Amino acid sequence: MHGSCALLAIARAAVPWKHPGMTARTCFDAAVIGGGVVGLAIARGLARAGLATAILDEGDVARRASRANFALVWVQSKGLGMPAYGAWTARSAALWPRLAEALQQESGLALALRQNGGYTLCLSEEELEARRAAMMRLHNQPGWQPIPWEVQDHAAIARVMPMLGRDVVGGIYCPLDGDVNSLRLFRALHVAATRHGATYLPERQVERIEPLPAGGFRLHSRQGVLEAARIVLAAGLGNARLAPMVGLQAPVRPQRGQVMVTERTAPFLPHPMVTIRQTDEGSVMIGDSKEEAPPDDRTSPGILAVMAQRAQRMFPLLGRLQVIRSWSGLRVMSPDGFPIYDESAEAPGAFLATCHSGVTLAAAHAELLAPMIAAGRLAPELAPFSARRFDVPAAA
Amino acid sequence: MFRRLPEAESRPVIPFTFEGRPAEGRAGDSVAAAVLALGELACRETAISRTPRGPYCLMGVCFDCLMEIDGVPNRQACMVPLAPGMRVARQRGPRQPWP
Amino acid sequence: MTLPARDSYDLVVVGAGPAGMGAVAECAGQGISLLWVDEQPSPGGQIHRGLAAPLSALAGAYQRGLALLSAARAAQAEYLPGATVWQIEPGASLGVSVGGASRLVAARRVILATGALERPMPIPGWTLPGVMTVGGAQTLLKAQGLVPSGRVVLVGTGPLLWLFAAQMLAVGARPALILDTTPAGNARRALRHLPGFLASPYLARGLGLLRRVRRAVPVRRGEHPAIRPRPAGGLLIAWESGEAEADLILLHQGVVPHVHPAQAAGCALAWSEAQACFVPVTDAWGESSIPGIAIAGDGAGIAGAEAAEYGGRIAALQALAALGRIDAATRDARAAPLLAARARWLAGRAFLDALFLPKPAQRQAAPEAIACRCEEVSGAALRQAVRQGATGPNQLKAFLRCGMGPCQGRQCALTVVETIAAERGLSPAAIGPLRARNPIKPVTLAEIAAMPVSEADIAAVLGRR
Numbered sequence A: 001m002h003g004s005c006a007l008l009a010i011a012r013a014a015v016p017w018k019h020p021g022m023t024a025r026t027c028f029d030a031a032v033i034g035g036g037v038v039g040l041a042i043a044r045g046l047a048r049a050g051l052a053t054a055i056l057d058e059g060d061v062a063r064r065a066s067r068a069n070f071a072l073v074w075v076q077s078k079g080l081g082m083p084a085y086g087a088w089t090a091r092s093a094a095l096w097p098r099l100a101e102a103l104q105q106e107s108g109l110a111l112a113l114r115q116n117g118g119y120t121l122c123l124s125e126e127e128l129e130a131r132r133a134a135m136m137r138l139h140n141q142p143g144w145q146p147i148p149w150e151v152q153d154h155a156a157i158a159r160v161m162p163m164l165g166r167d168v169v170g171g172i173y174c175p176l177d178g179d180v181n182s183l184r185l186f187r188a189l190h191v192a193a194t195r196h197g198a199t200y201l202p203e204r205q206v207e208r209i210e211p212l213p214a215g216g217f218r219l220h221s222r223q224g225v226l227e228a229a230r231i232v233l234a235a236g237l238g239n240a241r242l243a244p245m246v247g248l249q250a251p252v253r254p255q256r257g258q259v260m261v262t263e264r265t266a267p268f269l270p271h272p273m274v275t276i277r278q279t280d281e282g283s284v285m286i287g288d289s290k291e292e293a294p295p296d297d298r299t300s301p302g303i304l305a306v307m308a309q310r311a312q313r314m315f316p317l318l319g320r321l322q323v324i325r326s327w328s329g330l331r332v333m334s335p336d337g338f339p340i341y342d343e344s345a346e347a348p349g350a351f352l353a354t355c356h357s358g359v360t361l362a363a364a365h366a367e368l369l370a371p372m373i374a375a376g377r378l379a380p381e382l383a384p385f386s387a388r389r390f391d392v393p394a395a396a
Numbered sequence B: 001m002f003r004r005l006p007e008a009e010s011r012p013v014i015p016f017t018f019e020g021r022p023a024e025g026r027a028g029d030s031v032a033a034a035v036l037a038l039g040e041l042a043c044r045e046t047a048i049s050r051t052p053r054g055p056y057c058l059m060g061v062c063f064d065c066l067m068e069i070d071g072v073p074n075r076q077a078c079m080v081p082l083a084p085g086m087r088v089a090r091q092r093g094p095r096q097p098w099p
Numbered sequence C: 001m002t003l004p005a006r007d008s009y010d011l012v013v014v015g016a017g018p019a020g021m022g023a024v025a026e027c028a029g030q031g032i033s034l035l036w037v038d039e040q041p042s043p044g045g046q047i048h049r050g051l052a053a054p055l056s057a058l059a060g061a062y063q064r065g066l067a068l069l070s071a072a073r074a075a076q077a078e079y080l081p082g083a084t085v086w087q088i089e090p091g092a093s094l095g096v097s098v099g100g101a102s103r104l105v106a107a108r109r110v111i112l113a114t115g116a117l118e119r120p121m122p123i124p125g126w127t128l129p130g131v132m133t134v135g136g137a138q139t140l141l142k143a144q145g146l147v148p149s150g151r152v153v154l155v156g157t158g159p160l161l162w163l164f165a166a167q168m169l170a171v172g173a174r175p176a177l178i179l180d181t182t183p184a185g186n187a188r189r190a191l192r193h194l195p196g197f198l199a200s201p202y203l204a205r206g207l208g209l210l211r212r213v214r215r216a217v218p219v220r221r222g223e224h225p226a227i228r229p230r231p232a233g234g235l236l237i238a239w240e241s242g243e244a245e246a247d248l249i250l251l252h253q254g255v256v257p258h259v260h261p262a263q264a265a266g267c268a269l270a271w272s273e274a275q276a277c278f279v280p281v282t283d284a285w286g287e288s289s290i291p292g293i294a295i296a297g298d299g300a301g302i303a304g305a306e307a308a309e310y311g312g313r314i315a316a317l318q319a320l321a322a323l324g325r326i327d328a329a330t331r332d333a334r335a336a337p338l339l340a341a342r343a344r345w346l347a348g349r350a351f352l353d354a355l356f357l358p359k360p361a362q363r364q365a366a367p368e369a370i371a372c373r374c375e376e377v378s379g380a381a382l383r384q385a386v387r388q389g390a391t392g393p394n395q396l397k398a399f400l401r402c403g404m405g406p407c408q409g410r411q412c413a414l415t416v417v418e419t420i421a422a423e424r425g426l427s428p429a430a431i432g433p434l435r436a437r438n439p440i441k442p443v444t445l446a447e448i449a450a451m452p453v454s455e456a457d458i459a460a461v462l463g464r465r
Ligand SMILES: Cc1cc2nc3c(=O)[nH]c(=O)nc-3n(C[C@H](O)[C@H](O)[C@H](O)COP(=O)(O)OP(=O)(O)OC[C@H]3O[C@@H](n4cnc5c(N)ncnc54)[C@H](O)[C@@H]3O)c2cc1C
Pocket: A033, A034, A035, A036, A037, A038, A039, A056, A057, A058, A059, A062, A063, A064, A065, A066, A067, A068, A069, A070, A071, A072, A073, A074, A204, A205, A206, A207, A234, A235, A236, A237, A238, A239, A242, A256, A257, A258, A259, A287, A288, A328, A329, A330, A331, A332, A354, A355, A356, A357, A358, A359, A360, A361
C-alpha cells in the first residue's frame, strides 16, 4: 500500500504552518481526521506503534468537544441498553492510571487523575429513587459485568464532604468514578503524539475522502491533498459527513451541554460529582445540561440559572463564589448514545471512532483501540459498537 | 509613592483598618486608592505562585487588586468604594470557599 | 445603589463616558424609557473620572464633560451607577448586577458605550508591585487627588502618556524620567497622515503639551525596557542604553477597544491594522452585526473623547428612528453636523495611530515576560505551546489556561494573538480573537441562580442521565 505514494499530487499549504516537525510530506502510513481527544489518543497509539501518522484538524474555532467537556472519568451510569459499553467503560477507567503515567512520561505533564470515587447527588427522595432504580436496571441486564456502587444517605456523604447542603437527601456512590484535568490531557496527547513522530496539521478541514483503486486514501482539503494507507475518522460531529465517503455511517447529532466555572478556592470538594467538581487548580465546575437540536453553542441564562440553583442547594457556599466563565459544548451523540467503532468493508483500511465520553474512554482508545487499528483489524469485542446496529430492518 | 493634593486631603476622613491596623482614607476613595495612599503597593499574593501584586489598572479590568474586604475574599479593591469601619486585608493565595 | 426599576426598556445605554453621555443627551425629550448604567460610582467615564468633584488644577479639562453631563441629566434616564452589565444576549436582554444582586432586563435597543482598555505592555517585570498603568495613575489623580511621588518613571508611548506627564506638572509634581518607547520609524510612517492631522483640532492641543513636558522632564529613548526589583527596595528599569532607579513605574502603550461586551452579544469583530487590535464591525450609525445592538465611542474603535460623544449621539439618533420616535429625515438632519464634526476628529486620528503604534515586538510577550497575568503564563510558555499545536488563542486556552482567569483575557488576549501570529508567521487577522462569552464580568453563582427560568430550562437540566 505504501506504493500509493507514487500517486502523489503536490500538496501546497495555503496557510503556512511554522512548525519544527513539519515537513512537506504528503504521504503517510496513517491519517487521523480530527484532533480532539479521540483522534489524538488514537494518533498517539499509531505513532507509538511506528506508523508515520498525520493528524488533520480544523482551526482555532471548531466544534471541539474536547475543549468543552466536564473532565469526568465516569463509570457509574454507563451502559443501560448495552452491557458491552458498561464493560468497555469500566475497562477504560481501570486502564486510566497506566495512561496517566505514560502520558506524564511522554509529555512531562501531570494529568491530576483522581479516581477516589464519585457521587450523583439527589435533591429529593423521588430523584434518589429514580437513580437507584436506574442503577438496578443497569445491573439486572443480561451479560452485565457488575461494578461496585451503593446508595448513601445525607449523613454518610456529609461525613466526607462537610459542606453538603441540607437539601441533599442522598446519592449514588461508585468507587470507580473519578476525574482528570482534561485540558492537560488534551495537551499531553498533543505533545505525546508529536513526540512519537506524528505530524499535526491544523486548519486542514477534510472535505472529501477518495479511496484509491490500488488501496489507500486521498484526503482532499482546501489546503491540498494528502495520501495515507490507512485512515481513522475521529472528527466528532464531522464524522456524520465523512463516513459515507468510505462506506461507513456515523449518524451523530449535536447535543448541547452548558458549564460554568468559578474562581479558584482552597480545596474543599474531595470527590467529583456528576454535576459539580473542583479542579486540581481550585476552580469549581458546574454542569451540565442536555439540549437537543441546539441552534448554536452559546450559553443561555435560564439554563445556567437552573444549574446554579441546584448547585447552590447541593453546596450552599457555592452561591458566594464568583463565576468567571461559562461555555457550552456540543456533545457527539449517536442515536442510542453509545460509541461507534467501525472498519469499512467497502474501503479496507478506513476506521471510524466516535463517542460521547472521550475523556473516560481515552485510556481504552489509547491502550486498546489504537493497537487494534495499528494491527489493521478491530477485535471482535468491538463488534457490538458497529453502526450496523442502527440498520434495523423495517418491521414486517 | 503617592501624596494627596491639599484640596483632596481636606475631604472628609474615612477610618478603616488595613491588616488589622487603624488607617484613614478620604471620601471618594476606592479601597485600592486608600491602600495605595498608605504607601502599600502590594495588595495581594497570587493564587498560583504566591507572588506579590499590586493594583495595576484601577479601572476594574485587571483583577490584580483582589483583597479581602469585611471578611469577603477576592474583592476588586479598585471597584469598591471605601466605607467607614471597613476591614481591609491582603488576599493571600486562593480564597477560602467560605467567606 | 439600586437595581433597574423595570423589566424592559426602549433603550439601554451601557457606559457613562462621553459616548454614553452623548447618547443619553440626544434622547432628551423623546419620551422613551431609557436605562443608563455604568459600573463606576459616578458618571464621566475614563476621561472624566471624578467629574462629580473635579480638582481645581484640572478643572479646565472638565468643562466640556460637565456641560455634556448636564445635557444627559436632562434626558431623565434611569441612571444607575455601580451597575455592572455581566451578560448580553443577542435578543437584547442584559444581566445587570448592582451591589451583589442582579436583574435581567429586556431592551428594544442597546447602545454599548463601554470604551477602551489600555493596551497590554507585557515587558519583563510589568507584574511587580509599584508598576501600574499610566491610566491607573491618572484615575488616582482625578478621582482621589493622589499624585505619584518619589522617583516616578513613565514608560511607553501614546498621547495619554504625554498628557499625564503634563497633568503631573500641572499639579506641581514631576516625573523623574520619561522612557519613550515609540518605535524609531513611526514618525516617517506617520507623515503621510499629516495633512489630516494639521486640519484636526488635535494639533494645537498636542504641540503645546509636548513642549511643556519636554522642557520639564528628561526624556530617554529605548524600545525594549525591562523592570526588576532592587534588593534594597524600589525598582530598576533598564533599556538598551541605560537604566534608572524608580519608586513607581507607570506603563502605557496606547488604548484599544474593550470588545468583551460586544463579543459576548455575538457582534462580529475585525482586525484593524492601523490600530493593531480587534474592533467591532459597525456601520456609520454604530450598528453592529447584531440587530438592535449599536456600539459607540472608543469601544467601536479608538477615536478619542470628542469623536466618542458624536458617535454616541449618532447612535442614539439611529435608535430613536428605529423606535419610531423620529423619522429618517429628522434623523439625517440632526446627524449631519454630528457626522461632520466627528469626521474632523477622525481625520487627525490616523496620524496619531501611526505615530504612536508600538511595533509588533513590543506587542508580543518577550519569552521572559509574563503574558497572562492571571494564570501567570510566560511568553516562553506561550511560544512553546504554539509549537506544540495551539493554533490560536482558543486552542491556547486549552493548553495553558491563558485568558481563563478572572480578567477573562482582557489583559492578555491581544498579546496572545500577536505572539501566536508572530510565531506562526501569520497576521493577527488570520489568527482571530479570543472568544469572550457571558458572564463578561464575574458574578456570584447566587446571582446567576436568581435569573428567570422557563419550563424548558428546567427540563434541559433535570432530564439528564
Ligand atoms: C458539555 C460537555 C461535557 C462533557 N463532559 C465529559 C466528561 O465529564 N467526561 C467525558 O469522558 N467526556 C465528556 N464529554 C465528552 C468529551 O469531551 C467528548 O467525548 C470528546 O471531546 C469527543 O472527542 P472528539 O475528538 O470525538 O470530538 P471533538 O473534541 O469535538 O474533536 C473533533 C475534532 O475534529 C475536528 N474536525 C471535525 N471535522 C473535521 C474535518 N472535516 N477535517 C478535519 N478535522 C475535523 C474538529 O475541529 C475537532 O478538533 C463532554 C462533552 C461536552 C460537550
